[in-house]
Amino acid sequence: MSNCPRCEKPTSTSKDNKHRPFCSAKCKLIDFGSWANEENIVSRPIKSEDFYED
Secondary structure, X not given: OEEOOOOXXXXXXXXXXXXXXXXXXXXXXXXXXXXXXXXXXXXXXXXXXXXXXX
């Protein structure tokens, strides 16, 4: 269990949550809109190691 990165509500990170790491489709779309509007940026170049889970 963790918190939604958008609204901070508790949310499941299991594969059963199709919106993970978000709590809902709404939070997922709001976050996507922020990236599409370039309100969010990647602070450093992406490396291949960034795609592996711990």
